[in-house]
Amino acid sequence: MAVSIKQLAKQFRDGTKAVRGIDLDIADGEFLTLLGPSGCGKTTTLRLIAGLEEPTEGTISINGRDVTNIDPGDRDVAMVFQSYALYPHMTALQNMTLGLTVGGMSKAEAAEKARETARLLGIEKLLERKPAKLSGGERQRVALGRAMVRRPACYLMDEPLSNLDLKRREHMRTELKRLHQRDRVTTIYVTHDQAEALILSDRVAVLNEGTIQQVADPITIYERPANIFVADFIGSPSINFLNGELRDGAAMVAGRRLEEARAPGSGRVTLGVRPEDIILEAPGSGVLDGTIDFTEPYGGVIIAFILPQNADGLIKEREHIAASVDVHQPIEIGARVGIGFRASRVNLFDAATGDSLLSG
Ligand code: ATP
Numbered sequence: 412m413a414v415s416i417k418q419l420a421k422q423f424r425d426g427t428k429a430v431r432g433i434d435l436d437i438a439d440g441e442f443l444t445l446l447g448p449s450g451c452g453k454t455t456t457l458r459l460i461a462g463l464e465e466p467t468e469g470t471i472s473i474n475g476r477d478v479t480n481i482d483p484g485d486r487d488v489a490m491v492f493q494s495y496a497l498y499p500h501m502t503a504l505q506n507m508t509l510g511l512t513v514g515g516m517s518k519a520e521a522a523e524k525a526r527e528t529a530r531l532l533g534i535e536k537l538l539e540r541k542p543a544k545l546s547g548g549e550r551q552r553v554a555l556g557r558a559m560v561r562r563p564a565c566y567l568m569d570e571p572l573s574n575l576d577l578k579r580r581e582h583m584r585t586e587l588k589r590l591h592q593r594d595r596v597t598t599i600y601v602t603h604d605q606a607e608a609l610i611l612s613d614r615v616a617v618l619n620e621g622t623i624q625q626v627a628d629p630i631t632i633y634e635r636p637a638n639i640f641v642a643d644f645i646g647s648p649s650i651n652f653l654n655g656e657l658r659d660g661a662a663m664v665a666g667r668r669l670e671e672a673r674a675p676g677s678g679r680v681t682l683g684v685r686p687e688d689i690i691l692e693a694p695g696s697g698v699l700d701g702t703i704d705f706t707e708p709y710g711g712v713i714i715a716f717i718l719p720q721n722a723d724g725l726i727k728e729r730e731h732i733a734a735s736v737d738v739h740q741p742i743e744i745g746a747r748v749g750i751g752f753r754a755s756r757v758n759l760f761d762a763a764t765g766d767s768l769l770s771g
Contacts, residue, residue: 412474412487412564412597413439414460419469420621421455429455431621432469439474440595444608447618448644453601454569456618460599461490461567473565489563491571495554497542503529503553504538510561521560528556531586547574552583559590565597572607584610605645609633617641635758639765642683642758648707648714648735651689652727653682654762662759664752665699665725671754674768681727681765683758686714689734690751691742697749703742704731715742717750 414437421430429452437443445453458464460471462483470479478486497506504525511521529535532552542550551574558566572580572587588611591598602608608615609629616626617640625637636642642650655664657680662672664682672682694700701717708714716731726732732750736742759768 413437414565414597414599415472415475416456416460417470417472419456419459419471420467421452421459421464422467429621430459430466433621433623435616435623435626437597437599440597442591442598442600442611442613444600444602444612444615445618446602446605446608446615446644447624449603451618452621453603453618457490457567457569457599457601461488462486463490486565487563488565488567489558489561490567490569491555491558492569495542495550497550497553497557499542502539502541503534503545503556506542506553507538507557507560510557524560525556528560531559531590532556532583548576548579551575555583562594563596565599567599569601570603571600573602580607587611605647609645617644619644634756635767635769636683637767639681639683639760642760646685648686648709648733650758651684651686651729651732653684653725653732654727655680655682655759657759657768662754662757665722667698669698669752669754669757672752672757672759674759676768679762680768681760681762682752683760684752685756686733686735687712688753688756689732690753691715691734691736691740692749692751694747694749697751699725699750701732701748701750703744703746703748705744706736706742708738709735711738712736713738713740713742717748719750 416433416435419430419433422428445456447453459466470477473486507525508521512518529538534552537549555571572583575583584607612629614626614628615632617624619640625641633645653664655662657674657677660673662669662680662682699719699722701719704716704718706713706715712735715734715736717734719732761768
């Protein structure tokens, strides 16, 4: 099922503009994630698509049919909420089969389908329990199962894994991805968890303050963010921003020319350098020198936080340059190091507008 959104806007009665003119085309079978910080309008956008909110402006079409004024029940979408909204007086099984039996399916067939889905979700032993006797994560899986057994033409999922512990979350993430690759049911997924978005999605739409900042595949979002907001929001630990200048088509930073960091034009630029694109060298041989202030272990790598020397006004907003270092590379707090950049991977942004100089 293809979904097309044109100039969609929502202003609530109290004046809050939650969605400010969104254009988005979601292809049949696509997994698209709406990603952004708390309050950026993700849930509202999803509820508008589901028909649970009325837009102030704009249109929504499903498979070419304008559904802007059509009831939620007639849109053939299944919504999974962050809060599970299960019927408390029914067992997990009854919650999962209700949508099927109301539609005319026999109880036995509906139960069989629900059991099959429950096995996938690891809740087959819980089917006779009522929601009050399930943990939050279990309830969330029942809610997910209830949407999945219906086999709708489109899933709308609002943080459906938010109540699971980390292990279960990873497992369910893998299951969701596998299911989507098998069935290719169009899915619009809301999360503020960038790892989840990058792992699950065919494309990610990054939102901020009710507007779309970038829509692209996960690799492009990470490697070629459209602006400083996206660059900063994506990636953990965060990208480093440095003040620089563009001269004759290449970036200058700390008085050094990065021949491979190229963009057309000239003037003040902001360089965006991911921690893994910083290379620690011998003092004096990088672009600038610094002192390792502290480190944070991140599993297979260590993040070294370096205080650059003679670097007034070089770093934007933060004090340190963060570099990702292999755990086996010896690093010493207080040691002096040279800081080099993988210049071809550096992102360049217009210092005034924050827009990428590399996109397009
Ligand atoms: P979160 O990740 O915290 O769930 P979100 O990106 O999903 O956030 P929304 O729930 O879409 O954000 O909210 C967008 C903005 O609209 C927020 O400022 C929120 O306070 C506001 N908002 C949401 N629902 C209403 C409402 N019914 N009335 C007034 N304002 C609302």
